[in-house]
Amino acid sequence: MTRSKSSKLFLIISLLVFILLTLPAWGENIQVLATVDKNEITLEDSLQLSITIQGTQNTSPPELPSLPDFRISSSGTSSSTQIINMKRNISITHNYRLTPMNTGNFKIGPARIRTNGKTYVTQPIAIEVRKPTAPSQSGNRSVFIESAISKKKAFVGEQLIYSFKVFHRVEVKNFDLNMPFGVSYFHKEDLGKAKSFNSVINGIQYHVQEVSVALFPIKPGKAEIPTASLEFDIYHRAQKRSNQGPFGQFFNDPFFNQSTRAEHKILRTKPIFLEISPLPENGMPKNFDNTIGEFQMDANLGKNNLEVGDTTTLTVTVSGKGNIRGILLPEPDLKNLFKVYPDQPETHQTVTGNQIAGKKIFKFALVPLKPGLTNLPIFSLSYFDPSARDYRQISTQPIKISVSPSTAKESLNLVQSNSLGNISTQPEIKNLTEDILPLHTQLDDFQNINTKIDTQTIVEFISPAVLFLISAFFIKQKKRLTTDVAFYRNQKAYKTATEKLKNLTLSQDKDSRSFANELSEILREYIGNKLNLEGKAITATEVGTKLKASDFKVSQADSVRKLLEKFEALQFTPKSSGNNHELLNESQNLIKTLEKES
């Protein structure tokens, strides 16, 4: 009994708590409040703006004022529900991170909250953004960044290495690097993934992560690499020594350590200014094609002795440091001596020691057309060497090729010789322009399409089920007629009786005695079929009793009994043909009434 009472009490308390939690706050006294975690920050910090709405949790997000000197990002919402002295207080807080873009004194204007047709505004907040204090030396800072360029004076097209390093000796996560390179001054090539290593500066060990890109100046004059910025979170952790058990190390993970605090920071580098000189006009070779760097060139031939119609491959390899991807070589001029099929050049670029180096391989499939000894033309490349500040020219060595007459009898179809081993001679098909594909003109396809599920769709979907239910009813009836005799007799009783009565209608001129006898038989047979009895053998009194015992009304049972007694009485009266019609009508009406009631 006590247990039952305590269960009820618990249930009531739970219900009350639930009602308190689900009902809107009493009074709906809405207040809005804007707060910041600090008023004075440096360009390296960010501040947290929190807008708290008390009294409701169902509002649209606050409308922030225009803040052109800050970058705004949402840092989530939190809601709170408190019940103190049976009074429920609810609130929702929208948090934003404001990252300063400039120094100065700023005012965060009023934010607006619209709810229930009313507008609420927060109070303005004054913020001072200062320049970051310059450290005496980098070793005193827990995190700092550096950006550097390999040369501040360079030639157009010369490879420069622009690197960005972050040094940290505390736990730092969520790096977000914005490293613009001055797209109007330089062409950029990536130098692979960021490198990670340790470095000791003034006796302090730092973890360093370095990102480098190769920049190629595209025009002479003053050039600027804009400020790079890095956003990150510094994790400050309290040095708890409580978890020293066997799982201490495991529970010391930041996941379990509740005293971890993240501080968002943004660091910016200074812009880098460069002076880009044009390439010297003096000594510029005629075939110079803006190739800058240090290169070597080599050529070799697959076979030096071959027959007319054979195939050999001439391979020219240019290797070295610089913008190797842009090097182009002309097709060798072999006029009517050879059929030349140039292949797509292959470029293999690698990054070694923060320099882009590599090789570009040009392949030409040569098919000799005439026998004889030929010197293949040499390939030349002119380039500018920035370290020597001068132009250089390199060439391949001369190659001799001996072509003997063909031993094959059939002439070669050189036009179709496009299966030259691994050398693809199929020319690259270039798109000349891009355009949309044409209109759809197949008019038969412009039919209306059903795009929603409406009541008609549902009705149409259900209709087969309805059809099934109707069919099932009739199938079941049909099957029962073949297996259930009582049911069969019951179902057929009326039909049999009406047919027999119809036949009797044709012989109404019979004498009343035999007419009554036949009517009596029809009626008793009908009752017998309905009640699954041997109808012809039962008496009028038995029929009355049986009908009363089943679902028929007492009055109807009495009517049947009386009519049957009337028929029996007529058996013993003298023959006449006067009231047959009345008897027939009376019988028909009675059977109809009984059928309706059954």
Place this chain on the structure above:
Amino acid sequence: MVILFQPLLGYAKDFMSEVARANELHANNNFQKAADAYESIHEAGLENGYLYYNLGNTYIRLGKNGFAILNYIRALKLIPRDENLQANLNFAIQQTHDKIPLPEKSTLNNLFFWVSDLNLSESLKIAFLVNVIFWSALIAWFYFRSKVFKLIRNLSFYILLFAILSVIVKSHLETGYKTGVVIVNKASVKSGLDTSNATLFELHEGALVNITAERENWFEIRLNEKQKGWVPKDTLGS
């Protein structure tokens, strides 16, 4: 039986002559009149993927990439397997300033990958057909009680469940994830429901966004996990 198969028969109204006239206007480089003609056919009640496709092509010719992309996206719901449509949509996106690709498919979409290749009408037709097969098999089995009909009944029942589930998922994907297209030259995305609020970022004509909420005359839009805000309704088509 007419009621049962009515969804498979389509509607009687014939728009062919109007479409042919609009196509001819387009062929004669009369693009503005062609666009007006296609729009009037749509207003007259024709809901058809190829109509939206032709309208998108016409808007491309008129230099209205926002409206072109909007109509291609509408077409994509109705003729999702059309290769020309995919190519033209990609082309139109490449012509935009922001070049924002179509939103990535959701987990539900990846799980029910086949619904992406069917429009809602096709999904419904399959479900209707399987529905008729199932109930017919049930009636036949009820009458004859044979093993063959029992097998057909069981098989069609599972296929029917699958088809209904596909229709529900398709319907949910079409109503739950709403894509909007910027139809003005430049749209400033605000932090709140007023033009005096801070501009969080700017979008240009043809930019694709997810519409996440709707209030008064404003849409809440989301580009990615970090970038979201409010834009006036008249700057977006959906």
